[in-house]
Amino acid sequence: MPLLWLIPTLPLAGFLTLAMGRRHLSRRGVAVIGTGSVALSALIAILIAIDFIVARPEGLAFQQEAWVWIAIAGFSPRIGFYLDALSLVMVLVVTIISFLIHLYSTEFMIGDESYARFFAYMNLFVGSMCILVLADNLLFLYLGWEGVGLCSYLLIGFWYRDPVNGRAARKAFIVTRIGDTAMAIGLFLLFTHLGTLDIQPLMQRVTQQWPEGSELAILAAALLLVGAVGKSAQLPLQTWLPDAMAGPTPVSALIHAATMVTAGVYLIARLHVLFSLAPSVQLAVAVIGALTLLLAGFSALAQKDIKRVLAYSTISQLGYMFLALGVGAWSAAIFHLMTHAFFKALLFLSAGVVITSLHEEHDIFRMGGLRKKLPVAFWTFLIGSASLAALPIITAGFYSKDLILWQVWSSAGGSPWLWAAGWGGAILTGLYIFRVVFLVFFGEARTATPPETRRPGLRITIPLIVLAALSLVGGWIETPSFLGNLTLFSSFIHHALPPAQVVLDGKNDETILELLGIAASLGSIALAHLLFLRYPAFLHGLMLIPAFARIRKFWHFGWGFDRFYEFVFVRPYVWLAHANRHDVIDNIYKIVMSFTLKWLRKVDRHDVVDYIYSALARLCLFLYRALSATQNGQVRRYATAIAAGSVGIIFIGLFA
Template sequence: MLQLLGWIPLFPLLGFLSLVFFGRLLSKPTIARIGVGSVGISALLAFLVGFEFLRGSMAPYRLALGAWISSGDLAIPFDLYLDALSLTMLFVVTGVGFLIHLYSAEFMEEDAGYARFFAYMNLFVAAMLVLVLADNLLLLYLGWEGVGLGSYLLIGFWYENPENSYAARKAFVMTRVGDMALALGLFLLFTELHTLDIQTVMERAQSQWTVGATLPVAAAALLLGGAVGKSAQLPLQTWLPDAMAGPTPVSALIHAATMVTAGVYLIARTHVLFTLAPPVQTAVAVVGGITLLIAGLSGLVQTDIKRILAYSTISQIGYMFLALGGGAWSAAIFHLLTHAFFKALLFLAAGAVIFCFHHEHDIFKMGGLRKAMPLAFWSFLIGSAALAALPFTSGYYSKHEILLAAFSRSPALWGVGCLGALLTGIYSFRLVFVVFFGSQTRQVETTIGHRMGIPLVLLSILALAGGMLQIPLDSVFPVSHAEAVSPLVSLVTLSMPILGLLIAALFYLTGTFSPAAFANEPIRRLLFSGWGFDAIYRALLIHPFAALARSNKNDRVDSLYAGIARLSRQLHALATVTQTGSVRGYATSMALGSAIVIAIGLLS
């Protein structure tokens, strides 16, 4: 059964190729069967392979598909690697990805680019599967760049709107910054360790490098650069809110099951390097802690339903970085799994509201939808409860584990995580209370069908019960023995989300307090803009580059090369003067030149 592993990324790739070459000739039902069915088959194969793997010894399995590159010391095969970590990612990408595809079949049915949409979605899933199953870092990088290409195509899917095209370019350029750091990290690892096979790299690094030495610190720092770009962490987080320009299913796929989790997976997969570089591992925790706070604060003041969820994604990925930096590797992957369930649920529920509410995104133009859209309401309520980590939801188990591990590492990091949990409770239920409670402002005319309803029901179940689906990762990560914490620490950790819910109720359900009284306009604008990072980048990078481009609009830089060409032509013209065709002249010049050379030799 494990031999079927190679077919899992192949089916979405075949779906992509079929839709690219024949999509215009196919009917929409056929397009949906190919687009949804290809990922569905991959999901089925993933669960068959996973069942076989889990009931066995769970020893890593390597499937050799063929050679890719063989040059000197560099040997790169097309081999796939399955262990408990890659299996967890496999379940997320194919399982949640299939539900999003099924939802998309109805959500995008009236769009003229139906075939193009599913082609891009299939490409995206295929690239992500290559990334998580790759047994070497170069094949992983191939999937990494494929995901970047897919995100560019999907974010800018409605390219007729210039703002959407700008958002796609922004995501592409900002993630390329991190990708360059990752590429440099791969060069360093190959130069020093003479291999890119992931397991061999980890073994040689552990045997050849000492803890805290320059080389592991440099390599881990470069890999961290790649991770913060793809996972939208400080300082490369600003592309993610703008990525909401794409269709809602795209947001669900990018934010829940695939792209933003790639950085977390990269750090977890190469965790040995980070244990050899304690300063970088600490930096991972610090980056995650700061990011989860600034994103949570920004989420408090957003009015676009999808941008609120986008900032929550940045914040939740920050929790995963916090866990990785604290050495709680399994807790980070556990939260990645549960986050995929409840965040996909929230985005798809938001899509249902947008779909039925005349494509409105402003939450303050909604309201009172609890009775008009009961399925969307219950989906949002369950998803928000899991996002806020209320007890007995999937998010509670994973986030609680992260926060207790953070306390063992540093009480300061635990405090940051608890404050973030409080903020999460506030903005999560602010969204629920504003959209679904109060008086209804508009009549809902459109209803959702079973293709959109079934994924919402299944994801609601997973968001509640997904905490029981944790795959043992002891065979991948070192076994950590968490220190016992006091009951007071556990109580505070538990109470933060509940306190956030109560605060949201006082502000947005009962109207006891007014939000305007607690934040003046300059602060609100600062938070709304994502702490002004875009303005900083425009001032430091974009405007100087644009000014340089304007100053060189007449290609003044080329004048240097044009001058070299003119000098060459003039020297050539000067040399042609000596070409008279007179043999006597040539002989005379040769004799004179010889005499001069001899004289120089005698005098020196």
């Protein structure tokens, strides 16, 4: 494990090489450096994982310090790395998925004029994410946190000549800055009161100095939650993620599967001790997750763009992870994070093949009948969709989502209402993703002249096949009781994260919930088949009803969040930005002078002079009446006034 530092260093070295030498490198050289550096990082991560599991270091954690980053007034954060079960799972997911996306990109982006710049940004993205998950202190973690934020801006706006792409990149950068600002304040709060940002000592001091439910624990956890909500696109900061589809398809796969959006989930899991001491904030995590997974699921049902369907799906699945974190099912959240990385990367990359073969067509209603023309894309997209819909027994998504739903029901922090939200989300998931499957790959082509299709090469096909295999077998390391109760994943991750506090452990309950989960998956797929393949006329007729059409439009535009933010925040800010200070002052003067002139027109010059003397006369009359009121002939009031004055004079003489 001495090579741990190489995991983030190799992608960063690739970034520097490509950034400085891109004008002198051939496309093959760019591909070798960009993909090779990430491949080496993934290989080292795998070797370290084997060594970690076999050698089992003391405390099942390994720490490596490179050098002291800053040393001032007792504050000395390090460039240091911390490896435990949680960070090992995360770094394996990040490096392996990123390598497959890089390999895919070498063919997918081959015709782009900025080939080297693309891989430079991608390498910086991977290096920043590796820093984030391996950092042993929160300041170093925040460096990686901001690094992925910067890279998201660069990659979403990669085709910057299109103003739409630039706007989407700025939107992602600005919206996530809201969360980042809250997180930075939270870090200041933690250091001010606990004197360190080293994660492990910090969690020990939190336990020792802050009782459960203390105001400081709640405030710190709430601030960090806002940071996590921004990065993981949860309510109410979810609006940036659908627009992030402006970037190239491999960027969408990287952001949505292995990096950035999972950072918020990782942050809460890494600081689970702090969140456990703030029960109200932890409940807020669960409620935010439940609401997000439902709202995003409905929005996915109303989208026409294939990538935007997958974007809202990502928001919804991240909601499941937040739901699990909120009820204390830490390992279930990370398990679903891992399986989600497999099938969501697969779905985006398969969608990229479809889009490219149809000459950049994104509208699912202009597709159709592609299962024979694009067999690799069809089968891989079908496997990814089945895993996303939690098709029972044979897909990885079934095992991770089933575990979340069971622990939401049975854990001390769960409730039937939260479980109902998760179960309803499962129905929506199968419905919206198989809507895409049936519209894109079945039926007849919906264009007048079906476009020519271009089949993918090996560098695209190999990542699709590997991800498809992982989307099927990746969940077999954690099975429910009726399938053998295999707990390899949770047993390993529990060395870093505590197990869920189960209060309902009845086998009958678990069996019933398993059957309900299976019914949600199979029933939603069957319903999608009926609505979008067998009887599409019924749904078309339903949309002719004005009420249903308005609801669909409302869901299509993300429940109106963008419009609300546009009117409340964006337009006032843009107006102030376009109007300089002098213009604003001039406008104020114009308004004031306009009212003054209107008033003066109503009175002539003599009237104005009369107003001055009339005002003086009224002032004299008011003062006369006030003074005469003191001479009312009542002796008792005179005596009270004399006594009050005497007390005042004595007080002044004593204390002045």
